[in-house]
Amino acid sequence: MGERRGRRGREGSAVGLEKYWASDPMDVLRVRQDFVLADVDTGSAPGFEGKKREAEKSLAVGAGILAGLQEQLFAGHQMGDDPRRILLVLQAMDTAGKGGIVKHVMSAVDPQGVQLATFKKPTEEELAHDFLWRIRKEVPEPGMIGVFDRSHYEDVLIGRVRELAPPEEIERRYDAINEFEAELAASGTTIIKVMLHISMDEQRSRLLKRLERRDKHWKFNPGDIDERMLAPKYREAYQVVFDRTTTPYAPWYVVPADHKWYARLAVQHLLIDALEGMKLDWPLADYDIEEQKARLATG
C-alpha cells in the first residue's frame, strides 16, 4: 500500500500529496461547535499554501492516490465482504461547483466503484412518501463511494426557505436526519458532508458566464436567479443545518469555493483522508491459490 501511493508519515511529511498543505483540510474545514457560516471567507484556501498551478499538480497526484484507495475499498467488499463504504454529500447554491467536483474529482476513480445520485425537485410519487424515502433508495452499497448531488438536506433548506412543509415538520426532519445518518454510520458508512460556499459576486459572475456562452446556456435556468434572491434566507437555513446536524459520525465541512481549484482539491483530500482512515488492504484470497494454478495449467 505505502509504496504505491507515496509515503505519508504521521508527522505529515511534505512528500507528494501533502506538499503544499500546511494543515489537513479535514481539520481546518470541519464545522465545530459555535461555527458561524457568516465568518467564512469564500475566497480563502484554508490550509493550502499554493495557488492554482500548485493545486492542479496536487490534484493530479491525489487522483492516483484516490483511485488506488477506491480499488481497495471495492476489492474488500468483492472478496472480503467488508461492509464499509463512503457517502459524500454535496450541498451548495447554484454554480458553486457540485458538478465540477463530480467531474474533476470523481472521474479519477473507476466508474464501477462510484454510485452517483442527483436529487432534483421531488416527483409526485416521492412527495407522497416521507422525505427520506427517495434518499434511502440511493444509499451506497458496500465497497462503493456514493455521491449525493443535493440530498435530504434540500428538505430542510429549500423546504424551510420556501415553506414547502409546516414548521413542525421541518423541525422533525433534523432529528430524522440525525437518526438516519446514525443508522448509515452503524452499517459501515463513512459520511462526509460538504457545503461549497461561494460569494454573491462570484455567483453573479458564474451565472453571467452561463448566459454569455452558447455552450453554457443549457446550464442556466431563470429559477437560479429566483433562488439567488433568497440567498440570505438560505444562509440562515444552512446555519441551522450546521447547528442541528453536525455530529461526530456525520460531520459537515464548509469549503470556500470561489476558487474552483481549491474546492476540488479540498474535497479530494477529504475523500483520501476518509479512505486512509479505514486502513484498507487487499483482501486475502478465499480460495487455494496453488490449487487454482494447477487447475489452470491443465485447463
Added chain:
Amino acid sequence: MGERRGRRGREGSAVGLEKYWASDPMDVLRVRQDFVLADVDTGSAPGFEGKKREAEKSLAVGAGILAGLQEQLFAGHQMGDDPRRILLVLQAMDTAGKGGIVKHVMSAVDPQGVQLATFKKPTEEELAHDFLWRIRKEVPEPGMIGVFDRSHYEDVLIGRVRELAPPEEIERRYDAINEFEAELAASGTTIIKVMLHISMDEQRSRLLKRLERRDKHWKFNPGDIDERMLAPKYREAYQVVFDRTTTPYAPWYVVPADHKWYARLAVQHLLIDALEGMKLDWPLADYDIEEQKARLATG
C-alpha cells in the same frame, strides 16, 4: 463543434483521432451476414496501423473528443428534451477486459452522464420475472450513455450453455431480445453491442496473473476456470447470438481483445462514431438571454 475537437473531414483526414486508422472500426468490426466468429484473429488490430504507443496517444486524443460529445448529448436532454441516448452492451469471457473498458474509456466522460449497470447472477426476485425485467430497469435515460457490463445476452449465453432454461424458452428469447432492442431504438437509443474476444492462451495468462499478484487475487474466482472449460460451447452460443440478433438497429461488433490497447481504442472509437452520427449541437436557450442578464445585473 468542429473547432473544439479537431476537424474530421468526410475524406477521413489524418488529423487527430484518425491519425493511425486506415479504416473505421465501425466498418471493420461490424458483424455482417455470414460472419464466422472462429475466423476472428484475437491478436489482430483491424484498421489500426499503430502499436501500443500510438494507441495510447490516440486514446488520449479520443478522450477529449468523447467528453465533448457526451456533454452535448447530456445538454440536449437537459435543455432541449432531446430523447436520444446511447446504450453500449459489453459481453465477453472472463478477463477479456470489460472492466478495463469501463475504467479506461468511460472514465474520460463526466460521471453524471454515464449510467453503468453490472449484471451478475440473477437474484431470486429477478428469476421470478421474465429475463428482461431486470434489464428494463437499467435502460439509460435520455441524454445518457448507458453501459451494460454483461446484459440480457447472458440469458442466451450461460443460459444456453448451462441449460438454465428449456430449449424452447432460449429460442423465444432471441426474438424477445430483437423486439426489446427495436423498442429501445425507436425511443431514440443508439445501441452498440460489443463482444470482446480473446484467445484461450491470453485468458490463461490473465487468470494466472490474478493468481500471482496479491492486488489481483480479489478479481479471481474459481468459477472462472469452470467457465473456461466450457469455452467451445460459449463460442457456439455467441455464434448463434450473432446469427440471430444482429440487426440494422442494434449491430454487433466483435473486437479482438488480446491487445487491451486495441480493444479500448476500438470501443472508444465506436462510441465517438455513434455520437458524431447524431449530429449533436448545443441546445438553444429556452429563455430570453438579455432579459436574464438584466435581472442578474440588479439582483
